[in-house]
Amino acid sequence: MASPDTRIVDLKKLQLACEECSLHELCLPLELQHEDIEELDRIIHKRRPLHRGDYLFRMGDPFRALFAVRSGSIKTYTNTDEGEEQVTGFHLPGELVGLDAITEGCHPCAARALETTSVCEIPFERLEEISTHIPGLQRQLLRLMSREILTEQDTMIWLGKKSAEARLAALLLRFSDNYRRRHFSPTEFNLSMSRTDIASYLGLAVETVSRLFTRFQHEGLLEVERKHVRLRDLEGLRRIAGVESCLHNHC
Amino acid sequence: MASPDTRIVDLKKLQLACEECSLHELCLPLELQHEDIEELDRIIHKRRPLHRGDYLFRMGDPFRALFAVRSGSIKTYTNTDEGEEQVTGFHLPGELVGLDAITEGCHPCAARALETTSVCEIPFERLEEISTHIPGLQRQLLRLMSREILTEQDTMIWLGKKSAEARLAALLLRFSDNYRRRHFSPTEFNLSMSRTDIASYLGLAVETVSRLFTRFQHEGLLEVERKHVRLRDLEGLRRIAGVESCLHNHC
DNA sequence: GCATTTTATTGATCCGGATCAATAATTCTG
């Protein structure tokens, strides 16, 4: 499995990887000792890049590791009762994939690359071992999972209640934020996923998504040319999305 | 805070509590040593009962502990941008409340008792301390959180895609399952929450929920008299809910 | 126990978004 992968062997590289893939979520805020970082370094592998359509894992695959997206993007999806694909998430650089598989011991959904994508593999058993003697790492893991729960609660709310335009605006803003955090243009980027994927994730029909893009463009909120979007009115989009993520604002 | 609470002092009582409130989720599957159970026992307190409308915690309260529902029921909710209540979950006996607060250090939503409700309080810092030297307890914590994530993904899917009747049917079946697991009648029980709460949680209008109950009754799926329901056709409800929780079936 | 307030049911109407249908633009594939 891990044979053609490149090991990240030196500290410098790891920190770079951390910056890129937000493994910093896992280690930076802890201010770990050098020897601890080296220990983490020993278990974390950089996988060779996935290409568009490649599986990171399939539904039902045994759960062995978490994955941190370094670059590119991943979609996770499951199948509905009627056998169609139901997208459960888009995972951008800095986000973890696989947190939902810990309980079951196998992946409840499949993960595929939406474009050329590089990920770090974090073998879970090893991570657990290490976390027993690195104070704070365990806590950090729990934090990460808690944050995931919070995010999903948020998503639940807008899927239940928000209008189609609010959902799409919120998604675009999420992408925008991710790019900003990584010091890329928060207003101009490519959508790596198809309209169908977006529709599935947002619980809408493809036609609706397509119409929304057209409408947003007419209203001067953005320019869209196939996969490429340029957000022209972030404030307007925020208004449409509804102040959003209300869960986070009250702490 | 804990002054009027009753400590669970003996093993027998703890095991009873575990049975009741599914702290067995936390400890039983681990087959802990007696001294470990005693250590858990030392930190877990049984709170004195909450009454209808009492807060378990308010939005923004500092996060100190997880709570396991022993009997009764709890609703958690946040506020929408427009200031209305948005129910984020119903928590029945055997379920944990507070998993979404670990990251932030404070509660992103409020929790109130829907009826007379008894909970166990599990101080989180202490739990973390203990879990560092009880192998398996930490793992169990991660499992629990992962399961929560899975459940919410499931919920996301039906909020996005399923019809109003499917949502209500699914909710009723979830209640039914909880009662069955606790050896109560899975077909006859009281809904502790208002129609408004149900509607909010399911992302529907109150009127729709009300109409659905009436329709289900006409179709012979259930009998409903105010808060009391008697499910008459579980199979039919399952069909309506859609095979459901497709996420869990593929492992 | 009566008045007030909250919660639930039922009816009538309206609209957002799904569905059906046709076409256009892209991207595979040989």
Next chain:
DNA sequence: CAGAATTATTGATCCGGATCAATAAAATGC
């Protein structure tokens, strides 16, 4: 590079569920 298959856009129609409105039934307060 041509033909086939997939993906995206646009239009027309329909329907599930929201909204508005009125009443009924419970819960709550005095």
